[in-house]
Amino acid sequence: MTKQRQLIYNIVNSTPDHLKVEEIFSEVKKNNSTMVFATVYNSLNYLVENGYIRRIRIPGLPDHFDRNLQPHDHLLCEECGNLIDVPSQEEKLNFFDANGNYYHKKQVLYYGICYLCQKKL
């Protein structure tokens, strides 16, 4: 754990939100760090690969990073773009279908409108 990685970890771990690199980077700047963009990416990759945080990949959007390691799905609010945690049944699978294809992981993404945005509209 280098200083840079620790700082990135602390930022992600300080909020239940799902942060984008952009948001993490601006938090980094607030801490007067001279860290550079590539290091944020490197550190995030390290933290994900070593199980400290979780990467949420959504087509068409930049990656988001989540301190919540428990299995869960997400609802993407089409109004504000926020991700909302949603309980999930199973993410890890282990079965073969009738054609012999093997399944080991399931990723579910919901689209909708979050409660807050509904009130605004």
Place this chain on the structure above:
Amino acid sequence: MTKQRQLIYNIVNSTPDHLKVEEIFSEVKKNNSTMVFATVYNSLNYLVENGYIRRIRIPGLPDHFDRNLQPHDHLLCEECGNLIDVPSQEEKLNFFDANGNYYHKKQVLYYGICYLCQKKL
């Protein structure tokens, strides 16, 4: 329907596979079309928006285009990168959860190893 759009449509509609822009573009060239990359993108967007074909977006991968308009999910083979059609329960939703968030669509992606790749390994 312009000539360009018709050609793109024919290419996508000629196979059950899930084509990438790259693949579509090389088919275009085989037809001696002088069509340019941007037009392929424009045409694909048009065809998707008007319900002729379906766009499959997968994080980290380029978009794929599918003539199959019936609701279905996909299995991404982590070995060969191919997408395999998988029957789906429901894609379109219409409900609110306990927190008042509204859900209108569900997207499921499976990861695994297809039958053919298992035999090779």
Place this chain on the structure above:
DNA sequence: TCATTTTTTAGAACCATTCTAAATTTATTT
């Protein structure tokens, strides 16, 4: 036919992310 709108072309621009090479830091061995 003239004017208006739409589409295509060509290539630049964009954005998120990764890569490269050099500099720095950290860890290991002597």
Place this chain on the structure above:
DNA sequence: AAATAAATTTAGAATGGTTCTAAAAAATGA
């Protein structure tokens, strides 16, 4: 502690997929 090796950070260029812009061409309408 010094020397060497390994890992990480930095800086900025490069990448890949996709969209944008402006001009040219084609289609549509009056």
